[in-house]
Amino acid sequence: MAKAKNYMVQNIGIGIGMQILYLVVSFGIRTIFIQILGKEILGLDRLFTNIITLISFAELGIGEAIIFQIYSPLVKKNNQKVRDFLLFYRKIYQYIGSIIMLLGMLFLPVVWNFSLLGSANNGEVSLIYLLYVVNAGVSYFFVYRKALFFVTQKEYINVMFKQGGFCIQSLLQGIYLFQTHDLIGYLVIQLFCMLVFNWIQSYYAYKSYPEFLKGKPEKLSKEEIRSIKKKYARNRTLYGWGVPYYWNRKYFYHSLYRSIYSRSLC
Secondary structure: OHHHHHHHHHHHHHHHHHHHHHHHHHHHHHHHHHHHHOHHHHHHHHHHHHHHHHHHHHOOOHHHHHHHHHHHHHHOOOHHHHHHHHHHHHHHHHHHHHHHHHHHHHOHHHHHHOOOOOOOOHHHHHHHHHHHHHHHHHHHHHHHHHHHHHHOOOHHHHHHHHHHHHHHHHHHHHHHHHHHOOHHHHHHHHHHHHHHHHHHHHHHHHHHOHHHHOOOOOOOOHHHHHHHHHHHHHHHHHHHHOHHHHHHHHHHHHHHHHHHHHHHHO
């Protein structure tokens, strides 16, 4: 129990501290972005971000449905079954990332045919849009190993990598914007940092939990697939009711599972 409480304190303390740092850095880089590139580019950024957000609804809560299944074998120290769910998680998210990039490509003719920037040709705008799409899609390929920190109550590690990486990325982007006033290079830096920090975090997860990641996974049973589908259908319904409601329910259930997991460690 003491160990679980220590993780909880770390999650809350580091989470709050990193969130404050994130807000400050985010405000700074956004201010630099507007001052150097202008409101026209900011509008383009918001448009493409909204398109990617819409496309990302292809995920619809499948990740949470799979993560819920990991808690039970984790408590029972069934490493093989945890590995099975994690590798299934990886497979599904590779599909989702690919679908997001494919759906993003379908919007490309629309971006190409409309002059969204008076000072840039359509080809340049399309390249900018493609960088947004690739950045969103590729990020899904790294998600599954991060789930291990979440289910073992070490979410602070995910927060440190995410927010810390964002701060370094913002510093590099800010310096680059001051030097070049170039949006494409700004987005390339974002993509590069996303790949580097996700790879480092994935490698760290592999070194931290080799028992869950080494070895050949086995195929999930029909009952396990059916259980995932059932939870996925419920999450998809919650998405239809509204994202805020969904996320509140999500964190409620995760808190409940964490509480059960914590007690099992005592």
